[in-house]
Amino acid sequence: MANKSNKPDAFVTEITPQSQDFSRWYLDVVRRAELADYSPVKGCMVIRPYGYAIWELIQQALDRRIKATGHVNAYFPLFIPEGLLHKEAEHVEGFAPQVAYVTHGGGEELEERLVVRPTSEAIIGTMYAKWVQSWRDLPILINQWANVVRWEKVTRPFLRTTEFLWQEGHTAHETEAEAEEETRKILDLYKETVETEMAVPVVAGIKSESEKFAGALRTYSIEALMGDGRALQAGTSHNLGQNFAKAFDITFQARDKSVQHVWGTSWGMTTRLVGAAIMVHGDDSGLVLPPRVAPYQVVIVPIPRGNWQETVLPKAREIQQQLVAGGVRVNLDDRDAYTPGWKFAEWELRGVPLRLEIGPKDLEKSQVLVARRDTREKLGVPMDGLVGRIGALLDEIQQNLLARAMAFRDEHTQRADTYDAFKQAMEGRPGFVIAPWCGSAACEAQIKTDTQATIRNMPLDQSTPTGRCIRCDNAAQAEAWFAKAY
Amino acid sequence: MANKSNKPDAFVTEITPQSQDFSRWYLDVVRRAELADYSPVKGCMVIRPYGYAIWELIQQALDRRIKATGHVNAYFPLFIPEGLLHKEAEHVEGFAPQVAYVTHGGGEELEERLVVRPTSEAIIGTMYAKWVQSWRDLPILINQWANVVRWEKVTRPFLRTTEFLWQEGHTAHETEAEAEEETRKILDLYKETVETEMAVPVVAGIKSESEKFAGALRTYSIEALMGDGRALQAGTSHNLGQNFAKAFDITFQARDKSVQHVWGTSWGMTTRLVGAAIMVHGDDSGLVLPPRVAPYQVVIVPIPRGNWQETVLPKAREIQQQLVAGGVRVNLDDRDAYTPGWKFAEWELRGVPLRLEIGPKDLEKSQVLVARRDTREKLGVPMDGLVGRIGALLDEIQQNLLARAMAFRDEHTQRADTYDAFKQAMEGRPGFVIAPWCGSAACEAQIKTDTQATIRNMPLDQSTPTGRCIRCDNAAQAEAWFAKAY
Numbered sequence: 001m002a003n004k005s006n007k008p009d010a011f012v013t014e015i016t017p018q019s020q021d022f023s024r025w026y027l028d029v030v031r032r033a034e035l036a037d038y039s040p041v042k043g044c045m046v047i048r049p050y051g052y053a054i055w056e057l058i059q060q061a062l063d064r065r066i067k068a069t070g071h072v073n074a075y076f077p078l079f080i081p082e083g084l085l086h087k088e089a090e091h092v093e094g095f096a097p098q099v100a101y102v103t104h105g106g107g108e109e110l111e112e113r114l115v116v117r118p119t120s121e122a123i124i125g126t127m128y129a130k131w132v133q134s135w136r137d138l139p140i141l142i143n144q145w146a147n148v149v150r151w152e153k154v155t156r157p158f159l160r161t162t163e164f165l166w167q168e169g170h171t172a173h174e175t176e177a178e179a180e181e182e183t184r185k186i187l188d189l190y191k192e193t194v195e196t197e198m199a200v201p202v203v204a205g206i207k208s209e210s211e212k213f214a215g216a217l218r219t220y221s222i223e224a225l226m227g228d229g230r231a232l233q234a235g236t237s238h239n240l241g242q243n244f245a246k247a248f249d250i251t252f253q254a255r256d257k258s259v260q261h262v263w264g265t266s267w268g269m270t271t272r273l274v275g276a277a278i279m280v281h282g283d284d285s286g287l288v289l290p291p292r293v294a295p296y297q298v299v300i301v302p303i304p305r306g307n308w309q310e311t312v313l314p315k316a317r318e319i320q321q322q323l324v325a326g327g328v329r330v331n332l333d334d335r336d337a338y339t340p341g342w343k344f345a346e347w348e349l350r351g352v353p354l355r356l357e358i359g360p361k362d363l364e365k366s367q368v369l370v371a372r373r374d375t376r377e378k379l380g381v382p383m384d385g386l387v388g389r390i391g392a393l394l395d396e397i398q399q400n401l402l403a404r405a406m407a408f409r410d411e412h413t414q415r416a417d418t419y420d421a422f423k424q425a426m427e428g429r430p431g432f433v434i435a436p437w438c439g440s441a442a443c444e445a446q447i448k449t450d451t452q453a454t455i456r457n458m459p460l461d462q463s464t465p466t467g468r469c470i471r472c473d474n475a476a477q478a479e480a481w482f483a484k485a486y
Numbered sequence: 487m488a489n490k491s492n493k494p495d496a497f498v499t500e501i502t503p504q505s506q507d508f509s510r511w512y513l514d515v516v517r518r519a520e521l522a523d524y525s526p527v528k529g530c531m532v533i534r535p536y537g538y539a540i541w542e543l544i545q546q547a548l549d550r551r552i553k554a555t556g557h558v559n560a561y562f563p564l565f566i567p568e569g570l571l572h573k574e575a576e577h578v579e580g581f582a583p584q585v586a587y588v589t590h591g592g593g594e595e596l597e598e599r600l601v602v603r604p605t606s607e608a609i610i611g612t613m614y615a616k617w618v619q620s621w622r623d624l625p626i627l628i629n630q631w632a633n634v635v636r637w638e639k640v641t642r643p644f645l646r647t648t649e650f651l652w653q654e655g656h657t658a659h660e661t662e663a664e665a666e667e668e669t670r671k672i673l674d675l676y677k678e679t680v681e682t683e684m685a686v687p688v689v690a691g692i693k694s695e696s697e698k699f700a701g702a703l704r705t706y707s708i709e710a711l712m713g714d715g716r717a718l719q720a721g722t723s724h725n726l727g728q729n730f731a732k733a734f735d736i737t738f739q740a741r742d743k744s745v746q747h748v749w750g751t752s753w754g755m756t757t758r759l760v761g762a763a764i765m766v767h768g769d770d771s772g773l774v775l776p777p778r779v780a781p782y783q784v785v786i787v788p789i790p791r792g793n794w795q796e797t798v799l800p801k802a803r804e805i806q807q808q809l810v811a812g813g814v815r816v817n818l819d820d821r822d823a824y825t826p827g828w829k830f831a832e833w834e835l836r837g838v839p840l841r842l843e844i845g846p847k848d849l850e851k852s853q854v855l856v857a858r859r860d861t862r863e864k865l866g867v868p869m870d871g872l873v874g875r876i877g878a879l880l881d882e883i884q885q886n887l888l889a890r891a892m893a894f895r896d897e898h899t900q901r902a903d904t905y906d907a908f909k910q911a912m913e914g915r916p917g918f919v920i921a922p923w924c925g926s927a928a929c930e931a932q933i934k935t936d937t938q939a940t941i942r943n944m945p946l947d948q949s950t951p952t953g954r955c956i957r958c959d960n961a962a963q964a965e966a967w968f969a970k971a972y
Contacts, residue, residue, distance in 0.1 A: 037613065037616070037617075039562070039563050039609065039612075039613065040567055040570065040609070040612055041563045041565045041566070041567060041600065041609070044563035044564070044565060045563075046560070046561070046562050046563065046613055047560055047561040047562075048560055049558035049559065049560045049628060052558075052559050052560045052561055053558065053559070055561075056559065072535035072538075072539065073535065073538050073539070073542065074532070074533055074534055074535045074538045075532070075533040075538055075541075075651065076525070076532050077525050077527045077530035077531075077532065077649055078530070078564075078602075078633055078635065078649050079527045079530060079586075079649070080527070081526055081527060084526065097592065097593050098592060099591070100565075100588045100590065100591040100592075100600075101588065101589065101590040101591070102586045102587065102588050102589075102602065103587065103588075103589045103590065104586065104587040104589065104599075105585070105586040105587070105637045105648075106583065106584060106586075106637030106638075106639070107583050107637075113590075114527065114586075116564075116588065116602075123525065123526070123527070126525075126526055127523065127525065127532055130523070131523075136823065142535060146633075147564055147632075147633065149564065151591045151592030151593075152592075153592070162591075163563055163564050163565070165561065337622065
């Protein structure tokens, strides 16, 4: 609920400063901006309308791109018979500890337990086995928007919850090369979407063996840096090889008449992206939303002086209509139970990119006062040509947020060539540390034990590294991006 | 999978004629048009891309209207602690036999079983109790797009499945009058959506006591007549009164400072609507899709004669681009493994409203041949002004389908004033039978036992009926629309 107090500061003081406790700051913002709320179900959150509206905008932007690259949406069952999950050995090993089981339905105990999907490779693979007969049926390029459940011990709104929302793409191809091309194409698509729409710069690369998806041949990810210098995995794209095809018997008659297993991929992004938007751009006053994913890009606050209801309010409504006609998402906050100051603080907290103030004096000058959320600049803008100016400002804010986040990431990315330098970097200013690594899981594990840092990924198209592994001093196989991560 | 045979008739003969067995015809169409498939999970279907695309178009049309009337979307947990479901006595009685229980999660047995939501009044009511304090917080107008689970013994794709997709609106209001207004407003919105977008005429009215939602004060519904004369409930809107508010303690401080319970509503439409579209418009050749919910409104089939790839194909692509630019959803079927005749049958089966044929002769005449799916008329249309003409034809088809369905319903709606006449009508040509009813559940139950017909609903704003109950001869309380129903 909105705070009913009329003291604007009541808001701000309720948010813990980032510098004091970033984690508390995050939870404060989620709660006060009404993005999400705790539910009576352990580990599950309620996504409130304002948070859901951000997710819907991300969804639309992503769905548009998924379709433009030839994929189609479909829907597969929530439940997976337990036996199906067991068909791919690594897959079940990875997910079994995390799943929820349905044991009773319709008043009876079930003969076979049902798993609430933690991901849908098993159920979708089963259907593909039925649908694919010939090379002519390939590729299959299907995406699904769905809820999934993974039991979590420690949860945090948006970032890690027992139930979450996501899209999961599942494709089947004739050749290994096509599957790899698809996996990389989606990685690029994810990177472009997150950077363009959410102004969140990401590093795209390949995961280490120990961090790859249970059952995959290779996993690629995009990794973003949060405002506290910790990394967040923002999306993953898996080349499944023929692992699931063999487990689920997805075969086809090839062009040469031989019977082959298909080559598969799967890939997903989740509601966790909302958390990324909060943690990359937010400040001590609350959210700072990139215009493209802001439920309201503009809030109009009329200043109630004199006979404002006859003068200011009609003008505010007129401006609202003009902006809406110009394709801008606008909220006119004409509630009379709240003061302008209270409204300023509320909409800052909620991260609205632009605030338009209109009072009797502005009317006289035929202008509005525009306040930017990102820079906090205030500028007078003539009514004449307002819509065009607002559109340009929104573009500018979107660019500025991306540039700011890029600069922050660059400032918080260091290189280390020795283990001492690496440990020092990890203890000091948090962020990414790029370091040569020999490729062994043992070194990776020891580095994690010593420093809490994990390999986020290894950017693609590296030249062969010349250095030596920071941990064991053997020849490096890759330059890895390490960070402490969510 | 598409049938790989090149004989066009191979398609059609695989579909059982409606007159022979409507139910088989329905299942044949669902399977052959690749709308849905059976899954390895009992009672759960897979919605295949073509079926899902129809659902997405319905969703978009409905979501737009839900938002335009001031509602916002949100997301609540899939799981409901068993105890919460038990708080409203009628509600749990209605749903408990149908629910699925999660008993284990994260490798442990749960302390309290979780219900997989059959509907979300319980979990949403719990949150509203937390969010609502003052009359200023009202109304709450929230909608959710989600999957729900109701254990079903007999299932049928789209019409009745254990898991299905839907939207569920849940609102809370200050006064009884406002809640009733909301309930009716949504009923009207549902009727308008289904008639405008799906060309499916519906009867809007109030349900009898015995057919109302478990826990509601009053339930309203829209009812459509399928091609076999059986009725289908296409949407429901419930006035919950204060039942859930009392069960979940949703109170607020009223304007007069007294503490009151909110007045609630809930309402939903589901993937069952896809089934309605199939059964209202389909014919022995397969689907007939209303243009507004057709994934492809136009299919272009180039006729492969002479050097068609240098002449016909480029023109076909040009037309496709023009139509897409004009906002039309178009598929250019340029696959060379299939003959035109095979393609004609396939796209008829899939219900595409307009087929454009282009061959060398059409190029000479600077025209295309257009075939309407609804009337099967073929007409030559000049390339000049093609986009405008296609748009007009699509509108015409949409109107024609609605008019045809209206006429069918009118022809299959009879009146009966005596029980003999009623029984005769129910045994004869199937459809709606309008009859006076005394309002007693006993008569309603007896009529169902005798004839299998149930009261679908009682249209609103009836004048007081003068007749006598067909069953008991007491004074009628209402004119009820009876039918055998899905």
